[in-house]
Structure formats: C-alpha cells, structure tokens
Amino acid sequence: MNYFEIIGFFAAILTTVAFFPQVIKVYKTKETKSISLSMYIVFSIGVLFWLIYGLHLKSLPIVLANAITLISSIYILHMKIKHK
Amino acid sequence: MNYFEIIGFFAAILTTVAFFPQVIKVYKTKETKSISLSMYIVFSIGVLFWLIYGLHLKSLPIVLANAITLISSIYILHMKIKHK
Numbered sequence: 001m002n003y004f005e006i007i008g009f010f011a012a013i014l015t016t017v018a019f020f021p022q023v024i025k026v027y028k029t030k031e032t033k034s035i036s037l038s039m040y041i042v043f044s045i046g047v048l049f050w051l052i053y054g055l056h057l058k059s060l061p062i063v064l065a066n067a068i069t070l071i072s073s074i075y076i077l078h079m080k081i082k083h084k
Numbered sequence: 085m086n087y088f089e090i091i092g093f094f095a096a097i098l099t100t101v102a103f104f105p106q107v108i109k110v111y112k113t114k115e116t117k118s119i120s121l122s123m124y125i126v127f128s129i130g131v132l133f134w135l136i137y138g139l140h141l142k143s144l145p146i147v148l149a150n151a152i153t154l155i156s157s158i159y160i161l162h163m164k165i166k167h168k
Contacts, residue, residue, distance in 0.1 A: 021123045
C-alpha cells in the first residue's frame with residue numbers, strides 16, 4: 001500500500017466513522033430540530049447509489065464504507081422523522 | 085458512459101448536494117443544537133483526505149465532489165462552533 005492509498009484508506013474510514021457521534025447524539029437526546037430532513041433523505045439515496053456502484057466495481061472498501069454509512073444515515077433519518 | 089458509471093456519477097452528485105439543505109437550514113436558523121460537533125470535525129478531515137486522494141488520482145469527479153463537500157462541511161462546522 002503506497003502513501004496515497006493509505007490517504008484514501010483513511011479518507012474512507014474517517015467519512016464513515018464521522019456519522020457515529022451524530023448517531024449516538026441523536027440516540028441519547030432524541031433531539032433532531034437542527035438536523036436537516038432533506039439532507040438525510042438525499043444523502044441516504046446517494047450512499048445507496050455508492051453501494052450499488054461499489055458492488056459493480058467489486059470494491060470491498062467502497063461497499064463496506066457505504067454499507068456502514070447507509071445504516072448510520074437511515075438511523076438518523078428515522079430519528080428525524082420520529083422526533084421532529 | 086455505461087449504466088453503472090451513471091449510477092456512480094449520480095452517487096457523487098447526491099452525496100454532495102445533500103449537504104446544501106443543511107447549510108441553508110443552519111444559515112437561516114443559526115440553530116445547531118442537535119448537530120454533532122465531532123461528526124463535522126471528523127467528516128471535514130475525511131473529506132480533505134478524499135480531496136488529496138482525488139488530486140493524486142487526477143480524478144475530476146472525486147476532486148470536484150469533495151471540494152464542494154469540504155466547503156459545506158467546514159461552513160456547518162464553523163456555525164456549530166459559533167452558535168453552540
């Protein structure tokens with residue numbers, strides 16, 4: 001793995017784990033007022049498209065990162081709809 | 085452009101524009117209580133890493149999508165710090 005592949009690898013990890021504190025915050029507080037509903041609708045569809053694209057490319061990092069992010073995003077979306 | 089390239093193209097557009105409604109919401113309301121500070125710190129670093137990776141690959145879609153997302157993410161982070 002070269003220098004730039006490591007950068008790409010960390011990029012995927014960081015943009016995936018970034019959603020965990022938001023998931024935890026929403027889970028703990030049930031508070032979603034300042035979170036944008038539109039953002040999480042569009043984002044979830046986009047991440048689903050990345051997942052399909054990754055499956056086509058047979059790219060494990062793209063599939064794995066986007067599968068995890070899709071779960072985080074749909075959970076935040078679910079909480080936003082439930083606790084308006 | 086084949087079917088799956090179009091899927092990938094839409095994936096990049098959707099996950100980029102997804103942040104626009106959050107940017108607009110935060111700009112209008114100055115309200116950031118339920119937004120996670122940690123999420124936007126980690127996400128901004130991750131997107132910066134994607135940008136560096138995209139520059140290395142000379143991939144215009146990766147560079148463009150992540151440059152725009154970095155601006156959105158840093159703006160939301162800035163507003164979160166300013167309006168706690």
